[in-house]
Amino acid sequence: MSFSGLAANGSTVDWDQTQHCKLLDALVPAQQHLCKRNLELMHSVVHAAQLTKAVCQSAFRDLDLKLTHMTNVVLSLSSAFVFSLASAVLSHSIARACASGELPSCSCAPAPAEQAAPDFRWGGCGDNVRYGLQMGSAFSDAALNVRRSGSLAFKLVHLHNNEVGRQLLLESVETRCKCHGVSGSCSVRTCWKALLGVGHVSEQLKVRYLAATKVVVRQAGGRRVLVPREMEVRPVLDNELVYLVSSPDYCTANARYGSHGTTDRHCNKTASGSGSCGLMCCGRGYNTYREQVEERCHCRYHWCCYVTCRKCQHSVERYVCK
Known part of the structure; x- marks a missing residue:
């Protein structure tokens, strides 16, 4: 799925007829099939694409990087961040749409299985994370699960990074509560599970981006797996971003990848992050x-x-x- 294409043109489509699923090149055939069976989800898919683009532009602003070029470097470290974030944001968008009543196919999340504390009870309308992850992964991974979707390395890398994004989303659930009682005494609270904003996921992914692992594909136990290029003795960790080729050097001007370089860019002398x-x-x-x-x-x-x-x-x- 090309989130850049959906972000730019998805809002021009009504998404109320199955033939609309073929109007944009952004959807590959496997995703067009999912679209036809889940038309009501497409507004959430488009919203997720637009949000992904906005969050990515903010995250990479210090590098002055054009996302339309970055997503073409499909096996690079930069691409690992983008696709992992896109996977998380899509599931986030669907989970929120369920809770807000926008989708007829889902509703609020069921009450958590964990025991409520004496001073609160489960209620309210929690984000339906389970449904969001289910449908989000179906759309994100659809293009990678078909036979002719590129090399095995391409599939393994992007399926892994997609899952990293969704796992971070699952970890960004918090308990929110509303007070009840006479004169705001809060003697009883109603609580539910809600997702943090996508900015939280982006910040966590930036940490993994800085510690990402370059990998190669090796044969292990009758199947092909990803292993760290520099330390092939250990498996790839489930929570680390991986990439096959180094990202282009964005320190110097590079018209091909839309980078203006960092010469003459303002920086922060006292900071330690990406703007330092x-x-x-x-x-x-x-x-x-x-x-x-x-x-x-x-x-x-x-x-x-x-x-x-x-x-x-x-x-x-x-x-x-x-």
Whole structure:
């Protein structure tokens, strides 16, 4: 499934007739078949594609990376992040749609099996994670489970990364409660299970992205499996992202992959994450300059009802990659 194609054009389709499933090249034949049998899910599928694109653009903003190019590097580390996230977001979108009553094929999640505490009872309308995972995996993995869907390595890598995304989604369930009682005393609470936002999954995937494992395909016990390229003595862990080829070097300008490089990009000297000068500048170092900025200051509230402020200037230190 091409989430870029669905994100761009999916909203132009009504998704109320089976022939609509063939209107977009974004769906491969196996997914078109699922579409025809589950038309009511397609709005959730399109929403997931749009959300995936937005979250990816935010996650990779520091690299100034064009997703339309990144998803074409289908076996790279960058691609591992994108497809894993897309798998999680699709299941998330369906689970939420069930709880909000948008889908006739599902509803709220059943009450959790775990025993409720004395001060609360299970109720409300929880996100239907089980149904979301079931239908989300069907759509995400459909193109990979057909015989002619590329090399075995391609299938194994993307099926593994898809599952990593869904496992992270399953781990992002929290208990939410609503209070009941006289004058808000909260003597009794009604609680349900709900998913955290997709931003949480994205942040967890970024951690795995930084620790991803390059793999090769080997024969083991009569079947082909993925093993770490540098440490073939151990199996691939269920919770780690994997890739077959290194991502393009986004530190330097690369028109083919839509990267402008990081030279002259602003960076954060004190940060340690993806926007830090240490990572952003790719070891080239950074230049420092000072800039005069104007901000509102000495603001006063006047009765009634407006605020007046003065304008103050001060010098700010900026950093750009060499």
